[in-house]
Amino acid sequence: MIMALFTRSYKPGVLFNTNLLWRSNSTLETLQKGEDEEEFRVLDILKKKDKHQRRVARPMKVPADRAEKMPTDQNWGNVWPGPRSFHPSSVPLPIRQGYVPKGQVPPGKKANAELMKIPNFLHLTPPVIKMQCEAIKKFCTEWPKMLNSEQAIEQHYPVEVITSDYCHASPTIRNPLARIVTLRVKLSSLELDKHAKDKFLRLVGDRYDKETDLVTFTADRCPMRKQNLDYVNYLLTATFHESWAVEDWEKQKSEEDMEYYNWDNNKSKRNLIDWYLKVKNEDRLLTDDEYKSFDVSEIPHAIEYKETVSDLFNVGENKETLSRYDTVVRKLLGLPEKKC
Incomplete structure (x- = not known):
């Protein structure tokens, strides 16, 4: 049985070149001298696994944790500045934080994401604060x-100016509530007269306790604290100066046009003075100026x-007001207290 193998080799400028190679494996003829014998490769389906040398696990020397090597008398401000x-x-x-399952202890500080979420104040220890204050x-x-x-x-x-600072865990250090500014001042410290005080109270409304x-003035409409602080200062200044302003129409107001009851300008004061003079057996007529300038503090329970x-x-x-009026009138006239 003869087997023939044709091979083609292509070269530039040549159509093709055919070499005929003869192989005879059935007659076991001797190959030509100088020609190498090509060994027939056997297909090995079940390959045998090569034996590899097992690796021996060698123990690694892990250095001790830094926390275990720290001296007890170290300067903590240098470690956590x-x-x-x-x-x-x-x-x-030995810090612990996190969810505690039933029957277990809280997670330790190693690989604890909860301790990394929140801000800590480890840099503000009492010795460090004392050093910074000095x-x-x-x-x-x-x-x-x-x-x-x-x-x-x-x-x-x-x-008095009141502001708040917040420390929280978020992508920004700014808190919207930190912009709120509250200004408080006592009304008695403003030194207002009767007209200015009445007008001031009407301007501030329910801000007065x-x-x-x-x-109390509170501002939160501006995005920055400094802007809200300027705004509350402006409110106090504008309200104070506006309360002292007297319009032309205010000078023409009569007692019937007043927004509140003024006891000193009403007939109740005259009746009390006349009654007091009759009790003292002083029968005299007073002018309008004398009624206004009369000091009622000398009358018992008049204030x-x-x-x-x-x-x-x-x-x-x-x-409440009727009960107080009943009690005061009884004191003024010297009558016994009302029995319940």
């Missing part, structure tokens, strides 16, 4: 010796009677 995320190897404390002490001034009480502070610094005598009658007209008739 400023605000930063939590790092377990730098804190030699460093900035040279830039501070001595506290005034005369401001040794709350009354003295309120007298010299009547305006009668029990504490405080006027209390004045305040009660004013509240009765300004506040209105209710159970």
Whole structure:
């Protein structure tokens, strides 16, 4: 059995070149001299796995954690000098935080994402704060010796400004609530006359608390705290100066046009003075100027009677004002108290 194999080799400029190779494997003829014998490769379907030498696991020397090598008398301000995320190897404390399953302890500080979420104050330890205070002490001034009480502070610094700072975990350090500014001042410290005080109270409305005598302005419409602070200062300044302004039509107002009941300009004061003069057996007629300038403080319970009658007209008739009026009139006339 003869097998023939044709091979083609292509060269530039030549169509093709055919070489005929003869192979005889059935007659076992001797190959020509000088020609290498080509070995027939056997297909090995089931290959045998090569034996590899097993690797021997060698123990690795892991250095001890930094937290375990820290000395107890170290300067903590050098280890944690400023605000930063939590790092377990730098804190030699057994800190735990996170969800606690039933019957288990909280997660430790290693690989604890909860400790990295929240801000920490490890850089503000008492020794570090003391050191920082000593460093900035040279830039501070001595506290005034005369401001040794709350009354003295309120007298010299009547305006109080309240702001809030927030520390939270978020992509930005700014909190929208930090822009809110509150300004408080006592009405008595503004030194307003009767007309200006009445006008001031009408301008501020419900911002005045009668029990504490405080006027409160709150601003949050501006995006920055400094802008809101300027705005509340403007509100206080504008309201104060506007309360002192007297319009031309205000000078023409009569007692019937007043928005409130003024006891000193009404007939109730004249009736009280006339009654008091008759009790003292003084039969004399007073002019309008004498009625206005008459000091009712010398009449027993007259000041209390004045305040009660004013509240009765300004506040209105209710159970409290009527009860007070009944009690004061009995004191003024010397009558016994009402029995319940």
